[in-house]
Amino acid sequence: MDGLAFDIAHLLAGGLVLVSFMMLYQDRLYALLNVFALQAVVLAAAVAWQARIQEAHHLYVTAAIALVFKAVIVPWALHRIMQRLGVHREVETVVSIGPTMLAGMGLVALSVVLMLQLTAAADNPLAREDLAFALSVVLLGLLMMVTRRNAVSQVVGFMSLENGLILAATGAQGMPFVVEISVAFSVLIALIVIGVFLFRIRERFDTVDVGALDEFRGDRQ
Amino acid sequence: MTALEAGLLLAAGLLALGPAGALVAQRTGGAAIVSGASAALATAFVAVGLWALLAAGPPVRTVLPLGLPWIGAHFRLDALSGFFLVVLGLGGAAASLYGIGYMRHAAAPGRVLPFYGPFLGAMALVLLADDAFTFLVSWESMSLLSWALVVSDHRDAEARRASYVYLLMAGLGTMALLFAFGLLAGAEGGYGFEAIAAAERGPEVTAAILFLMLLGAGSKAGVVPLHVWLPLAHPAAPSHVSALMSGVMTKVALYAFIRVVFDLLGPVAWWASPVVIILGAATAVMGILFAIVDGDAKRILAYSTIENVGVILVALGLALAFRANGMTALAALALTAALFHVLNHMLFKSLLFMAAGAVLSATGRRALDALGGLIHRMPVTAVLTLVGVTAIAALPPLNGFASEWLLFQGILQSPGLPQPALQLLLPATGGLLALSAALAAVCFVRFYGVAFLGRPRSDVAAGAVEADRWSLAAMAVLAALCVLAGILPGAAVDLIAPAVGQAAGGRVPPQLGNPWLTLVPVAEVQSSYSGFLVLVFTTASAMTAAWLVHRLASRRLRRGPAWDCGFPLADPATQYGAGSFAQPIRRALGGTLLAARERVEMPPPGDLRPARHAASTEDLAWTWLYLPVAAGVGALAARLNGLQFLTIRRYLSLVFVSLILLLVGLAVWN
Structure with missing residues (x-):
């Protein structure tokens, strides 16, 4: 593999992690959606580049799916949901931005150390680093779900976690195409389910703050 | 087939x-x-x-x-x-x-x-x-x-x-x-x-298996x-x-x-045997102490089972100690004692439980303090029970004595062991076993005396009728076997020998050829016991004494008032009861081991209420082991119960934190 191809793949995967960090400190919902769309674009680019250097043409389809669904349809749908819900545009974070960013850095360090250690026997440096970045994106997505109280941003965190999974799936060579399609569909279904769920919460409690659920159960912490 | x-x-x-x-x-x-x-x-x-x-x-x-x-x-x-x-x-x-x-x-x-x-x-x-x-x-x-x-x-x-x-x-x-x-x-x-x-x-795995077996089989025994x-x-x-x-x-x-x-584990290090011996001795003494202070006929028998299991466990520990030092013949002696006592305890404990059952169905009561005088109402049961209590109190010539005697022969050989720890431990264990045998005698004198002798303490005891024929037949078979195993211990030992040989790798010398049905576990010069001769002599001397008494005194049967401590009240409650029999032992040994307490409630002068005396004992294992463990489990369960009512975000955090911990663990361990 020539140096440039490696560098570009590295850049794109690293960009994905960077965008994940950007999502962590967005405290407005619309901005969060925009960053999420940006992440999907970067993901599509990374997958397309993988398709090129691995000469695995079915990965172009995966890239297209990522671009169409995650960069366009899902943010647009969430945008509409938010408009229809009329939710206020502030993201209420449970943990403030600073500690969240520090925790995120810790997670990235953990995943890089862990992945490079575990895959020491593998001879493909690109796959190794891709896996490290993918794990970082997954963990950052989880971190976002944990540190936010708003259901919409929890949804976004979940979708960004899926992005990490797709990156991992495409970084490894010979991943069957069926799996990627099913991943895309599962994300779509999750979106639908969560969308319905949001409306339900909204109908019942007049807010999408999941804290309202706790209040309803009488054990607000 | x-x-x-x-x-x-x-x-x-x-x-x-x-x-x-x-x-x-x-x-x-x-x-x-x-x-x-x-x-x-x-x-x-x-x-x-x-x-x-x-x-x-x-x-x-x-x-x-x-x-x-x-x-x-x-x-x-x-x-x-x-x-x-x-x-x-x-x-x-x-x-x-x-x-x-x-x-x-x-x-x-x-x-x-x-x-x-x-x-x-x-x-x-x-x-x-x-x-x-x-x-x-x-x-x-x-x-x-x-x-x-x-x-x-x-x-x-x-x-x-x-x-x-x-x-x-x-x-x-x-x-x-x-x-x-x-x-x-x-x-x-x-x-x-x-x-x-x-x-x-x-050796570590062997010791772990031994202790797990003590826990698993010991909890059942x-x-x-x-x-x-x-x-x-x-x-x-x-x-x-x-x-x-x-x-x-x-x-x-x-x-x-x-x-x-003994059979599957292979060689066990000698230092495992003191654990078994100490547990056995503690079990024997504690079991019989509980039996002495308890007032429920069937529970007394259950506690006495604990004592006998302790005795057998000591014998097994002794066999382990001998076997670990390559003294196969002595290991066989100790194991013979253990297996013989297994057989004997089955015989007399079944007999006594059946006797307690016969009393229970005749009177509907299990408390000793509600019984009394049953020897007149249930004469056959009373005689059969007497055989059982004599056997369990380890009195010659019955079988309980024979197996405990064999065990003591094994303990007397312990100075031959090379380890000083065992040399010190085993005489002390012998003392504890002797104590528990003596206490067993006290316990069953009390059991028999309160339930069968004296005057009835309740109407149901006064109106009891003899048990049915099937029950009596079962008890008679067991009583006969008790006597048989007592006067023919050599036959029983010979019968056990193949089982002992398989588990201990050796055997005691064949016994059936010995003159006078004598039991010679090690060598004639050291010790021998003949249940048959003891039976003959005790019977002969008892009959001579009875004949002499009747010959020299009047032959006439005399009826006098029952002994009443010089306090001629008609109330049967003035007799010695289960509590009064237990009192000396409870005061002497129960203070620490049973946490025995006595309380006297004396009403103030002018109050017409009677004064009350209450004695209480408790099982320290409950107080110090089981209740704290139960409280700990309860507290833990109450805390974990909170996990059912977390917020969504906390559940997510739980998943997240455990994932991170696992990943960190992976990173550290690699």
Whole structure:
């Protein structure tokens, strides 16, 4: 593999992690959606580049799916949901931005150390680093779900976690195409389910703050 | 058909008695037929066991296509399991015979009969099992079926509590056995007993297995401090089942210990034996102390079972100590004492539980303080019980003395052991055993004296009638066997020898050729005992004394007032009672060991209430072990209960944090 191809793949995967960090400190919902769309674009680019250097043409389809669904349809749908819900545009974070960013850095360090250690026997440096970045994106997505109280941003965190999974799936060579399609569909279904769920919460409690659920159960912490 | 196949068929027959019992329980005579059938099958087990002991050939093995596919269920019959089959068969036959009469006036035979036969069958399968899986399945069936028998009187809150505690302890014991067999597994995970015996293991693993067996088999046998369920559960069952649980099931537990530790485990380091010996001595002393202060006839017997298990455990520990030092003949002596006491305890404890059952059905009362004077109303039961209490109090010429004497012969050989720790420990253990034997005598003088002698303390005791013929026959068989084993100890020792040889690798010299039926365990110059001569001399001297007294004094039968402490009140409550008998021992030994307290409530002058004296004892194992553990589990459960009511975000955080912890662990461990 020539140096440039490696560098570009590295850049794109690293960009994905960077965008994940950007999502962590967005405290407005619309901005969060925009960053999420940006992440999907970067993901599509990374997958397309993988398709090129691995000469695995079915990965172009995966890239297209990522671009169409995650960069366009899902943010647009969430945008509409938010408009229809009329939710206020502030993201209420449970943990403030600073500690969240520090925790995120810790997670990235953990995943890089862990992945490079575990895959020491593998001879493909690109796959190794891709896996490290993918794990970082997954963990950052989880971190976002944990540190936010708003259901919409929890949804976004979940979708960004899926992005990490797709990156991992495409970084490894010979991943069957069926799996990627099913991943895309599962994300779509999750979106639908969560969308319905949001409306339900909204109908019942007049807010999408999941804290309202706790209040309803009488054990607000 | 080999004896093993015969044994398996008999066990299958006993298992089939379960459904049969459920079908015929409501019919008149149904219970008698089922009990009679189980008596016949159990008697046949005696024949199978005797064959295995006398043939003394190599073990017979077979595989049945049951249980796990491609592995099957392995069974084996050898001298050791043969001996325990004899114990099981004798106890089972006597209990079933007793059951024919006892079940006639049982309140709900449908709650006992379906489980009774299978309980016997499951115990037989434990003795015949030849792989860990079969063993554990049979063991757990035995536990569960006996649990069902304990809870048969489910309207009684005591019985429900007893069965709950029993179920918990049985679960704990089976878990320990499971771990023990997990450690025992042979190379490539072979769970057949042959593969287990062939496997090599280090001293640490061996010690861990030994302690797990102490926990698993010990909890079933009633080793202190795992004994707490036993005095609750054994008395709660119907009396013939109590006899089986105390007389036979504790022996099956000891079989498990002997089978694993002596037969399968291979050499055990000497330092493991003091643990067994100390546990045994503590069990013996504590068991009999509890028995002395208790006021419930059946519970006294259950506590006394704990004492006897302690005695047997000391003998087993002694055998381990001798075997670890290569003193095979002495190890065989100690193991002979253990197995002989297994047989004897089965005989007299079953007899006594049946006697307590006869008293219970005649009076409806288990409290000693409600009985008294039964020797006039139930003369046959009284005489048979006297044989039982004499045997259990280890008085010559009965069998209890013979086996305890053998054990003391083993302890007297302990100066030959090379380890100073054992040389110091064993004389002290001997002292404790002597103490527990003396206390057992106190305990059963009290048991017999309060229940059968004196004047009736209640109307029901005054109106008691003799037990039915079946029950008396069962007790008479056991009493005769007690006497027989007492005056022919040599025959019993010779019979046990093949089983001992298999487990200890040696044997005591043959006894049947000795003159005067004498028992010579080591050498003539050291010690010998002849139950027969003792019987002859005690009988002769007693008859001479009686003849002389009657000859020299008047022949006339005189009736005088009963001894009343010089306080001529007619009230039978002024007699010595169960509490008064226990008081000296309770004050002397119970202060620390039983936390015995006495309280006197003296009303102020002018108050018309009577003064009250209350004595209380408690089981320190409950106070210091079980209640704290139960409180800890309860507190932990209450805290974990909160996990059911977390917010969504906290659940997510839980998942997230555990994922991170696992990943960090992975990163550190790599």
